[in-house]
Amino acid sequence: xxxxxxxxxxxxxxxxxxxxxxxxxxxxxxxxxxxxxxxxxxxxxxxxxxxxxxxxxxxxxxxxxxxxxxxxxxxxxxxxxxxxxxxxxxxxxxxxxxxxxxxxxxxxxxxxxxxxxxxxxxxxxxxxxxxxxxxxxxxxxxxxxxxxxxxxxxxxxxxxxxxxxxxxxxxxxxxxxxxxxxxxxxxxxxxxx
Numbered sequence: 323x324x325x326x327x328x329x330x331x332x333x334x335x336x337x338x339x340x341x342x343x344x345x346x347x348x349x350x351x352x353x354x355x356x357x358x359x360x361x362x363x364x365x366x367x368x369x370x371x372x373x374x375x376x377x378x379x380x381x382x383x384x385x386x387x388x389x390x391x392x393x394x395x396x397x398x399x400x401x402x403x404x405x406x407x408x409x410x411x412x413x414x415x416x417x418x419x420x421x422x423x424x425x426x427x428x429x430x431x432x433x434x435x436x437x438x439x440x441x442x443x444x445x446x447x448x449x450x451x452x453x454x455x456x457x458x459x460x461x462x463x464x465x466x467x468x469x470x471x472x473x474x475x476x477x478x479x480x481x482x483x484x485x486x487x488x489x490x491x492x493x494x495x496x497x498x499x500x501x502x503x504x505x506x507x508x509x510x511x512x513x514x515x
Contacts, residue, residue: 354382357378357382358378358379358382359378360378361377361378361381361382361385362377362378365377365378365381406423437454437498438454438455438493439452439453439493439494439496439498439501439502440452440453440454440455440471440491440492440493440494441491441492441494442471442473442484442486442490442491442492443490443492444490450492451473451484452473452494452501452504452505453471453472453473453474453481453484453505454471454472454473454498454501454502455469455470455471455491456470456471456472456483457469457470460485465485467487467488468486468487468488469485469488469491470483470484470485471483471484471486471491474502474505474506476505476506
């Protein structure tokens with residue numbers, strides 16, 4: 323094996339992992355800061371004499387909350403249903419939209435997926451991983467008697483999905499939020515610290 327190629331491939335792998343960690347965080351921060359700056363510019367262009375630090379942040383938070391209130395009502399649900407259908411039928415857009423929507427719904431939506439923490443026995447010596455059952459029925463994939471378990475990585479915004487026998491799973495009697503804190507922190511926090 324060529325040591326230079328191995329070193330180069332490791333460097334590329336580290337770079338890609340860094341991008342995978344920083345990109346979602348960076349985009350989130352960029353969107354929030356952009357929204358706050360945009361609101362601040364509107365306020366200062368309409369009322370140039372008004373200078374209130376943090377007003378843009380407050381208005382963005384209030385605006386997001388109002389959108390949540392509006393889309394919780396009948397008209398908002400109908401409008402969102404129409405928009406949702408449009409986005410899920412549009413080629414290419416549907417892949418991005420449905421993936422992001424499912425991910426967000428898994429954490430904070432009405433269809434939370436990360437609410438059943440489990441331990442998975444991964445080998446014959448008893449090594450275990452903590453994760454969350456995300457799907458109990460895999461027959462649509464032609465897989466019987468197995469479940470899908472999402473295992474987040476510690477100190478990262480990524481993870482992996484394992485397909486395991488139900489006999490390899492131990493259901494944990496703990497709060498899902500505490501389990502997620504425990505996993506993501508590498509076992510440092512969570513579990514009723």
